[in-house]
Ligand SMILES: NC(=O)C1=CN([C@@H]2O[C@H](COP(=O)(O)OP(=O)(O)OC[C@H]3O[C@@H](n4cnc5c(N)ncnc54)[C@H](O)[C@@H]3O)[C@@H](O)[C@H]2O)[C@@H](O)CC1
């Protein structure tokens with residue numbers, strides 16, 4: 001699903017109106033109908049609640065007026081407050097139309113132009129059971145005034161459920177930044193598409209549950225724009241590849257080469273390899289330190305395990321001659337021999353290479369300057385600490401994860417998987433995706449090794465690095481959610497995730 005900024009959303013609305021010939025008032029009516037339905041679905045006792053709709057002067061406020069009308073006509077208890085400070089109190093055209101309609105109904109409508117008029121709102125908020133936020137949507141284009149800030153502060157002080165129409169007021173839909181105040185919402189009903197700002201800066205704290213509502217704009221309209229950002233949802237957890245033919249053989253599904261594990265960290269090699277096998281890899285070869293060879297090979301009869309004394313160019317040559325994709329790093333260790341191993345791999349072979357965990361720390365040590373000229377596709381999977389190390393001095397904590405990941409991937413011509421809550425995947429060509437399928441169950445030892453194995457296996461089966469990374473991230477998130485249901489968030493083990501890969505892949509067929 002596309003994830004859009006304000007300019008893209010406005011362009012989609014404008015094209016729907018100008019090129020696809022949808023009258024804007026129809027879109028507003030559709031929006032209001034979808035929002036009203038969602039409110040009834042979300043709040044079963046809606047008819048018993050005293051509802052306040054806070055409207056701004058633009059089309060977001062117009063949506064609010066139309067929703068207030070629909071709720072009123074269904075018999076709900078609604079009061080409307082319209083905040084408009086502009087000197088001529090001008091509103092958008094469609095807001096004006098909906099104002100006229102509502103003025104002919106018996107709904108209580110109050111105008112607020114200045115601070116002296118806040119007393120009634122303050123009093124009514126004390127007896128309110130649901131606040132609908134229609135102050136500003138994607139049209140917020142300047143810092144909030146003192147009046148609006150005060151209104152938002154008053155509302156935030158109350159312990160009220162708040163439903164945002166399109167976007168919480170005060171949230172910059174481009175980057176999640178807040179200047180002054182932001183309405184803290186329980187639910188955000190995004191119109192047509194989710195906005196980037198929901199997943200950056202303060203966005204995750206203030207949006208609550210996000211639902212995306214269809215308002216009748218055909219999907220071709222968004223397709224006609226070059227939107228480069230997407231939101232990963234359950235649909236992305238399905239592997240987009242053909243079903244295995246009946247007469248298939250293992251060499252058709254990739255040969256994954258894994259360089260992982262060290263004394264005390266043999267499990268990392270096992271988890272990476274098992275995850276790759278469960279994700280459909282035809283063959284998996286592991287180069288493992290000879291001291292952990294038995295530990296790795298005995299628990300994993302399906303993988304080919306070769307004992308190695310690092311550094312070992314000959315073992316790497318053996319692997320380079322066989323594997324069609326490589327993964328280096330989980331539990332590998334950081335000694336001089338491993339540094340030499342990575343240096344050798346960066347200079348030899350042309351298979352895509354996934355660098356994870358210690359592989360990333362080693363890369364940060366070697367320096368990133370050579371990456372742009374690398375003869376192979378590189379996929380880096382850092383957690384925030386590793387990412388900071390990779391960025392070095394250029395790390396800027398004020399830049400959102402999405403933009404930081406995108407800039408890094410473009411600069412170094414790599415696919416970057418910036419892990420954490422709402423993992424970001426970014427490609428060298430500017431595409432990026434944010435994962436919406438998260439689970440606290442994934443915060444467990446070895447979960448990263450599993451993800452690295454999954455990404456590597458999907459590349460081995462022919463997916464592009466970006467496709468493989470986005471699919472694996474969504475699938476991994478889904479497995480985390482399943483495990484949270486089965487074992488609980490506290491008790492999920494990385495190995496449990498691997499069992500879930502099998503169930504999810506079967507379900508996705
Ligand atoms: N065809 C469309 O364009 C549709 C738009 N829709 C709604 O319209 C919204 C966008 O409408 P608009 O572009 O009118 O924008 P908004 O209604 O989000 O806000 C713009 C209005 O707020 C004022 N404003 C902006 N920042 C302010 C600030 N900091 N303090 C005080 N006033 C401020 C502007 O002067 C303008 O009057 C969407 O978020 C969505 O809710 C929906 O009705 C669906 C269709």
Ligand SMILES: [K+]
Pocket residue numbers: 060133134135136137164165166167168169
């Ligand atoms: K809003």
